[in-house]
Amino acid sequence: MMARARMGGEMPESRAPISAGQVAAVVAGNALEFYDLYIYSFFAVYIGRVFFPSKDPAVSLLASLGTYGLGFVMRPIGGWVLGRIGDRAGRKPAMILCFWLTGVALAGVALTPSYGAIGVAAPALVIFFRLLHGFALGGEVGPTTAFLVEAAPPERRGFYGSFQLWTQSLAILLSGIVGVTLSNTLTERQLQDFGWRIAFLLGVSVVPVGLMMRRRLSETLPRARGKTQLMSSRPYKWVAILGLFLLCGPVGQSLLTYMTTYALSTLHMSAKIAFAPSLVTGVCGVSVGLIAGAVSDHIGRKPVMIFSGILLILTIVPAFQLMAHYRNTASLLGGTAVLACLRGICAPVCIVWLAESLPLAVRSRTFALVYSTSVSLFGGTTQYVVTWLTKATGNPIAPAWYWTAGMAVSLAAAVAIRESAPRKLAATAVASPELTEA
Numbered sequence: 001m002m003a004r005a006r007m008g009g010e011m012p013e014s015r016a017p018i019s020a021g022q023v024a025a026v027v028a029g030n031a032l033e034f035y036d037l038y039i040y041s042f043f044a045v046y047i048g049r050v051f052f053p054s055k056d057p058a059v060s061l062l063a064s065l066g067t068y069g070l071g072f073v074m075r076p077i078g079g080w081v082l083g084r085i086g087d088r089a090g091r092k093p094a095m096i097l098c099f100w101l102t103g104v105a106l107a108g109v110a111l112t113p114s115y116g117a118i119g120v121a122a123p124a125l126v127i128f129f130r131l132l133h134g135f136a137l138g139g140e141v142g143p144t145t146a147f148l149v150e151a152a153p154p155e156r157r158g159f160y161g162s163f164q165l166w167t168q169s170l171a172i173l174l175s176g177i178v179g180v181t182l183s184n185t186l187t188e189r190q191l192q193d194f195g196w197r198i199a200f201l202l203g204v205s206v207v208p209v210g211l212m213m214r215r216r217l218s219e220t221l222p223r224a225r226g227k228t229q230l231m232s233s234r235p236y237k238w239v240a241i242l243g244l245f246l247l248c249g250p251v252g253q254s255l256l257t258y259m260t261t262y263a264l265s266t267l268h269m270s271a272k273i274a275f276a277p278s279l280v281t282g283v284c285g286v287s288v289g290l291i292a293g294a295v296s297d298h299i300g301r302k303p304v305m306i307f308s309g310i311l312l313i314l315t316i317v318p319a320f321q322l323m324a325h326y327r328n329t330a331s332l333l334g335g336t337a338v339l340a341c342l343r344g345i346c347a348p349v350c351i352v353w354l355a356e357s358l359p360l361a362v363r364s365r366t367f368a369l370v371y372s373t374s375v376s377l378f379g380g381t382t383q384y385v386v387t388w389l390t391k392a393t394g395n396p397i398a399p400a401w402y403w404t405a406g407m408a409v410s411l412a413a414a415v416a417i418r419e420s421a422p423r424k425l426a427a428t429a430v431a432s433p434e435l436t437e438a
Contacts (some may be wrong), residue, residue, distance in 0.1 A: 018160060023211035029099045032210055033140045034171035035203050036106050036133055040068055041383065042179045042278055043196035045264055050114045050192060051123045061265060061362050065384045067127055070382020071134030073102035075372035082139020083365030086146060090219045093276055094143040099214060101136035103128045103207035110200035110233040141249035142368025149355045149363075150220035154422040155297060162293025169289055169344060173282025174258060178202060180327040181262065189270065189414045221360075235356055240370050243354040246305075246413040247374035251310070251406035254382035255399055256281045259336055261383065265301060267327045276329070277336040290385045292345040293352060300424035301353040302414060308346035309411040313404055315342060320400035337435045350410070357420045369386050378406050 025147060040047065048064030049057075086094035115122045141316035145164045152160035178199045184194045259281070263274035297302045319335035351371075358366050382402065389398040 007153040012437065013119040017154075018148075021213075022151060022217055023148075023160070023163060025210075025217050026095070027094060027149060027163060027170065027207070030105075030140060030144050030164065030167040030211055030212045031171045031174065032203055032206050033098065033102050033137050033201075034168045035175050036102060036200070037071075037198045038128070038172050038175040038257050038278070039121070039178070039203065040109070040197075042175060042260045042275065043191075044068060044261050046192045046196045047126075050196075050326070051112075051126050053115055058265070058387075061261070061386060062384065063123075063260075065387055067130050068122070069380050070127060071130040071137070072376040074131045074134035075376050075380070076136030076369055078135035078138030078141055079368030079372035080365055081324060082136070082366035083142035085139075086143035086364030086368070087221070087362060090221045091147040091150075092214065092219050093218045094139065094364065095147070096211065096214050098140040098143070099134060099207065102398040103204060105133035106200050106207075107204045108120045108132070110197045110204065113377035114213060133298065138372040139368055141371050142364040142366075144365045145351060145355045145367055145371075146360075147217070147220050148361070149352065151218075156294075157356050158293040158295075158301070158349065158352050158421060159290060160293075160347035162290050162353050162356055164355075165344075165348035166286060166289040166293075168392055169252070169282050169285025171282075172278055173195065173286055174198070176275060176278030176280075176282050179278055180272075181338050183275045188434045191271065203325075208377055221364075239354070239357045240366055242413050242417050243350075243357075243370045244366075244374050245409050246350050246354065246417065247371060248378045248410040248413075249309075249343065249347050249350060250408040251378045252316075252339065252403050253347065254379040255386065255403050256336065256340055256343065258383045258386065258399070259332070261387070262399065263332055265387070267323065269327065269332070273329050273332065276333055277425070280333050280336045281340040282409045284337055288341055288344040289348045293348050296349045296352065296421060300419050300421045301349050301420050302417065305346055305353070305414040306411065308342050309407060309414055312339070312342045313407050313411065315339065316404045316407065317397065320397050322430050326391070326394040331410060346410075350414075353417065353420050357418075 044064045045057075047067075048060040048062075052060050052063035052067075054060040054063070082094050084097055105230065109126055112129070113122055114123045140163065145161065148163055149157050149161045154231055182191060182199060183197045257278070259277035260274045263269045263277065264271065292304055292308075316340055319339050322331045325331070354370065355363065355367050366404045386399040386402050389402065390396060419428070
C-alpha cells in the first residue's frame with residue numbers, strides 16, 4: 001500500500017462497479033470533442049479556401065492550419081480553469097460544461113458565412129470558435145480521465161482508463177467515415193462550398209443526446225476531501241514533469257490526422273483516396289487501444305510503453321519513405337496502419353499512468369494541464385510546422401523526422417517513470433517487502 005502511495009495515488013473508496021452506461025456517457029462526450037478537432041483537420045484544405053482565400057494554395061492551407069493550431073493555445077487555459085471545476089465541484093458538472101462549449105464551437109464554425117460573404121469577419125469568427133473549442137477540449141480530458149480511473153476497479157484501471165484514447169480513435173474513425181462518404185458523394189467544388197459544413201453539423205446533432213447521458217452520471221469525487229487529501233499525498237511535481245515529456249507522443253496523433261492533408265497537398269492524391277487514412281487510423285486505434293490497456297493491467301505500464309515506443313521509433317521514417325516513394329493507395333494505407341497500431345498501443349497506457357499517479361484532490365486539473373500543455377507544445381504546432389518544413393525543404397519525409405524526435409523524448413520519459421499498475425505494485429511488494437517499508 002505504501003508503494004502505491006509513493007506514486008501519489010490513493011486507495012479507492014468502495015463504490016458500485018462502473019457501468020456500461022457510465023462508460024458510454026464519457027465515450028459519447030469525449031468522442032464529440034475530438035470529432036470536432038479531427039473534422040477540422042481533415043477538411044483543412046477546404047476550410048482554408050473558404051475563410052482564408054489566396055492565390056497560393058499553400059498560403060491558404062497554412063492559414064487554415066494556423067487557425068487549427070490556435071485552438072491548442074487555449075487548451076492549457078481550459079485545462080486549468082475547467083480542471084479546477086472538476087476538482088472542486090465534481091467531475092460530472094465539469095464534463096457537462098465542456099460538452100456545452102463544444103456544441104457551441106461546432107455549430108459556430110459550421111454556420112459562419114464565407115470570406116466572400118462577410119469579409120474579414122469570417123476568419124475572425126472561425127478563429128474565435130476554434131479558441132472556444134480549444135478551451136473546452138483542454139478542460140474535457142481532465143475530468144473524463146479522472147472519472148474513468150476513479151470509477152474503475154483498481155486492477156482494471158488500464159482497461160477503463162484507456163477509453164480516453166480509445167474515444168479519440170473512435171472520433172477519428174467516425175470523422176473518417178464522414179469524410180470518405182462526403183468525398184465519394186460530392187464533387188470537389190461541393191466539398192468546398194458546403195460538404196465540410198455537413199460534417200460539422202452532424203457533430204452538432206449529437207449534443208442533446210450527449211448532454212442527457214452525462215446528466216445521468218454518478219460522481220466519483222468524494223466530498224470534503226480536498227486539502228486534507230492533498231496534504232497527505234506525496235509531492236507530485238516530478239510526476240507532472242515526466243508526464244509532460246511522456247506525452248510528446250501525441251505529435252504522432254497530430255500527424256496521423258494530418259495524413260489526409262499530407263496526401264492531398266504533398267503526395268497530390270485524389271480526395272477519394274486521401275480521406276481513407278483517417279478510416280485506417282480510427283480502425284487501428286479502436287482495435288488495439290483497450291487491449292493495450294488491459295495488458296498493462298497485468299504486466300505493468302512501463303513494459304508496454306517502452307516496447308511500443310522502440311518499435312515506433314524504428315518504423316516512422318521507413319513508413320513515410322514508403323508512402324512518399326510509391327504514392328499509391330497501398331503504400332499510404334499500409335504505412336498509416338502500422339504507425340496507427342503502434343501509436344494506439346503506446347498512447348493509452350501513457351494516459352493511464354499519468355492519471356493514476358496523481359493525487360485525487362488535484363487529479364482533474366493537473367492531468368488536464370499537463371496533457372493540454374504537452375499536446376499544445378508538441379502536437380498543436382505539428383501540422384503547421386511539418387507543412388512549413390515540407391514546403392521549405394522540398395522533402396516529403398520531413399514529418400517523419402519530426403515525429404521520431406518527439407517519440408525519442410517520450411521513450412526517455414517512459415524509462416524514467418515508476419511503475420503505477422496496482423497488480424504490478426502488489427507483486428513487487430510481495431517479492432520485496434522491504435521496499436514497501438522503506
